[in-house]
Amino acid sequence: MTPELTELIARARVVVWDFDGPICRLFAGRTARRVAAELTAVLERAGLSGLPAGAGAETDGPLAVLRAAHRRNPDAGLLAELEELLAQEELRAVSKALPTAYADPLIRTWTAVGARMAVATDHSPRAADAYLAGRGLAECFARRVYGRDRLPHGLKPDPYNLNRALDGTGAAPDAALVLGDSPLGLAAARAAGVPFLGCARGEDEERRLRAAGAPVVVGSLESVLAALRTPARPN
Structure with missing residues (x-):
C-alpha cells in the first residue's frame, strides 16, 4: 500500500469503473479474435478493407475494429449494424465472463462506506447491466452505467461516457476516480x-499503463480493498 494509492482512495467520492478489465473479463482471447474477424468481414463486404482483424485481440480486438x-x-x-452485432456478442459473452479478482467485494465495500459507483465503458451498456445484475451488483451502481x-x-480516448458519468453522479x-486498464482509459x-x-x-498491461504515464498502477484489486479497509491514521 502506497501513500499515492491511499490518497486516491481517500479523495474519491465517486468511482467510475471501466467494465471489461477492472470488473470482469468479458471475452476470452479466442472469442475476441473471432468477433473482431466477424466485424472485419462485415466491413470488407461493404467495401471497407485494411481494418484490423486481430491486432490487440486479447484486450481490445472488437473495439479496435x-x-x-x-x-x-x-x-x-453500417455503423449501427456493426454496433448491434458487437452488442449481441457481448450479451452472449456475459454468462461466461470471468469476474476480476476482488472486484465484487471492492464494489460492495466502497459502496458501503459511502462512495457512489458508476461505469463508463466502450462496451454495450446492455451487457454491463446484465453482468452487474447477474452478480448482484446492480444496486451498487443505481442505473449509473454509461456505454x-x-x-x-x-469512444475512448474521447471522455464522452466519462463526462456522462460525472454528470449523472453530480x-x-x-x-x-477512474479505474481503468488501458492507455485509452x-x-x-x-x-x-x-x-x-x-x-x-499482468506485467505487459502494467508496462503499457506506466509508459502512458499512469501515476498509480496496481496489479490486483486486493491492494485497493486492503487500503479501503485500513482505518485512516490521525495526523
Whole structure:
C-alpha cells in the first residue's frame, strides 16, 4: 500500500469503473479474435478493407475494429449494424465472463462506506447491466452505467461516457476516480480532469499503463480493498 494509492482512495467520492478489465473479463482471447474477424468481414463486404482483424485481440480486438471503422466514416446504417452485432456478442459473452479478482467485494465495500459507483465503458451498456445484475451488483451502481450508443461515437480516448458519468453522479472531476486498464482509459480520464488508478492484469498491461504515464498502477484489486479497509491514521 502506497501513500499515492491511499490518497486516491481517500479523495474519491465517486468511482467510475471501466467494465471489461477492472470488473470482469468479458471475452476470452479466442472469442475476441473471432468477433473482431466477424466485424472485419462485415466491413470488407461493404467495401471497407485494411481494418484490423486481430491486432490487440486479447484486450481490445472488437473495439479496435469498431474504432477503426468509425474513423473511416461509413454510413450510419453500417455503423449501427456493426454496433448491434458487437452488442449481441457481448450479451452472449456475459454468462461466461470471468469476474476480476476482488472486484465484487471492492464494489460492495466502497459502496458501503459511502462512495457512489458508476461505469463508463466502450462496451454495450446492455451487457454491463446484465453482468452487474447477474452478480448482484446492480444496486451498487443505481442505473449509473454509461456505454456505447447505437451510432458509436465518443469512444475512448474521447471522455464522452466519462463526462456522462460525472454528470449523472453530480461529481466534480477532482472528487471522482477512474479505474481503468488501458492507455485509452487514462487519456479519457486526463481529458476529463479525473484522477486515474491503473488496474493491470499482468506485467505487459502494467508496462503499457506506466509508459502512458499512469501515476498509480496496481496489479490486483486486493491492494485497493486492503487500503479501503485500513482505518485512516490521525495526523
